[in-house]
Amino acid sequence: MNHPPSKPLAALPGGPLRGEVSVPGDKSISHRALMLGALAIGTTEIAGLLESDDVLATGAAMRAFGATVERGADGFWRVAGLGAGGLLEPEGALDFGNAGTGARLAMGIAAAHPFATTFVGDASLSRRPMGRVLQPLRDMGADVIARSGDRLPLTLRGAEAMAPIAYRVPVPSAQVKSAVLLAGANIEGITTVIEPVPTRDHTEKMLAGFGAEIEIEAGAGGERVIRLKGLPDLRAQRITVPGDPSSAAFLLVAALLVGGSDVTVRNVLLNPARTGLLTTLREMGADLVVGNERMSGGEAVGDVRARASRLRGIEVPPERAPSMIDEYPVLAVAAAFAEGRTVMRGLEELRVKESDRLAAVARGLAANGVVCEEGPASLEVDGGVVRGGGTVPTHLDHRIAMSFLVMGLAAREPVAVDDTAMIATSFPDFLSLMTGLGAAFREDAEGAKRAAAGTA
Ligand code: S3P
DSSP states (O other), rough: OOOOOOEEEEOOSSSEEEEEOOOOOOHHHHHHHHHHHHHHHEEEEEEEEOOOOOHHHHHHHHHHHOOOOETTTTTEEEEEEEEETOOOOSOEEOHHHHHHHHHHHHHHHTSSSOOOOOOOHHHHHSSOOOOOHHHHHHHHOEEEEETTTEEEEEEEESSSOOOOOEEEEEEEOHHHHHHHHHHTTTSEEEEEEEEESSSOOOHHHHHHEEEEEEEEEOGGGOOOOEEESSSSSOOOOOOOHHHHHHHHHHEEEEEEEHHTTTTEEEEEOOGGGGGGHHHHHHTTTTTTEEEEEEEETEEEEEEEEEEEOOOOOOOOOOOEEEEEEGGGGHHHHHHHHHBBEEEOOOGGGGGGGGSOOHHHHHHHHTTOOOOOEEOOOOOEEEOOOOOOOOOETTOOOOHHHHHHHHHHHHHSSSSESSOOOOGGGGOOOHHHHHHHOOOOEEEEEEEEEHHHHTOO
16 A cells, blocks of 8 residues: 655644534444444444544445445435345455554455455555464465465455354453454354453444443453353444544643643443543542533543643553553653653553554654653653654554654643654544644754664
C-alpha cells in the first residue's frame, strides 16, 4: 500500500485551551459494529461511527465479503448483512492500511469461511505479529500462507469443517480474544476463550446484543471464561457509538498541562476496561471531573472535564495496563511535566503496536530534553519543566504523533513531529478540534528533514 506524503508539523507553546467538544466515535466499537452488521441478517444502523481510515478499511472489507455498507445522507451508516457463515469470497486482497484491529478481527471472520482471503496492509501493519491470531485459527482448522514470522501479506483459507476450540489467550489482547470469538460464531459447537487478564469486552457485549448465546464466567484473580454457542441467529441492531476515550485522552492531557485550561469532552465511553488513564491521572493529582454519567447503547458514557493541574509522578500498577494500553504515549507526556518520577511497568505489548511505542516514546522524550529510562517492558520518566525543541519520528504511529504535539503545547519551545498524515487513521479531526480549543500549530518541513537525517 502507498503512503500519503508526510505532513510534518510543530505544536507551539501557548495560552489556555478552553471549550466543550465531542470526540469522534470509539474505534474498537466502530470496527465491531461494521463486522457484526455484516454477520447479521437484516440492516444494522450505526450512529456515530468513527469515519477514520482504519474503520473505513473495515467497511471496505465487509463490502468485499458481500455485505452492503453505506453512509446515509443522515449520517447513519447502514450495513445489510448476510448472516453467520453467509459471506462471499472477496475478489481482491483486503487492504487494512494501518489497522491492526480491523485486520486481526477480520482474520477471525475469514478463517471460518471455506474460501481464500488475502490480507495486506501498510509498512507498519506488515511489521506487526499476526501469529497470535493465526495460531488459534489454525487450531480451529484454517490454513494460512504467510510471510515468515506470520506477517502480512497473508492468505487464510477456512476448511469446510472447522472445529470449535477452548483457547487460553497467552497475551492480554482483546484482538486475539475477538478473532477467536468471531471465528467461533461461524462454527458449530461451543467456542471457549479463557483470558487470564481481562481486556476490553466490546466483542462479547456486542455479540450478546446481536442475539448470540454467550456466557461469561469470572474466575479467581480476574480470569474470565467466555463461552459462545456457534452459528447464532444474529439479528440486525441499532447501534450508537460513544466517543472514543483513547482520542479524548489527548485533549484531556493537553488541558491538564497547559496553564489556565478548562476543557470538557462530552459523551466519552467510560467502560471500566477503558478508563485506566483517568484513574492514573487522578492519582497523579489531575483535576478531572466526570459528569452526566449515563448509559448509551449498552455502554456507560459521561462528560469529562479537565482543568490545568500540577501533576506528581507515581508508580502505575502494571495490572492496569490492559485498561489503558493505548494511552501510555500520552501518559508518558503527562509524566514529563509531573513533579518527580513516574514508573510504568508491564509494557511489553507496547513493542508491537503501530510502532514500537516504548522505543518511540523514549526517543521522543529524550529529543525534547526529558530524562527517561527505557527497560525491556518499562519506562521511567523524570518529570519537571520540559524544554521541547525536538523533532519526533512517528514511525506511522498516530498516537505518537498526537502525544508529542500535546507536549509541544506545554513545553518551553515548540515540539515537532515528522508526520501527521496518519492521525487520520483514528482521529481525523484532531488538529481542528485542538485549534478550536486554542492550540496553535505550524508546518515544519525543516524539522522533518532533520528527523529523517537522524539529526533532530
Ligand atoms: C483493540 C485492542 C488493543 C488496542 C487496540 C484496539 C481492540 O490491542 O491496543 O488499539 O479494539 O480490540 P491488543 O488486542 O493488541 O491489545
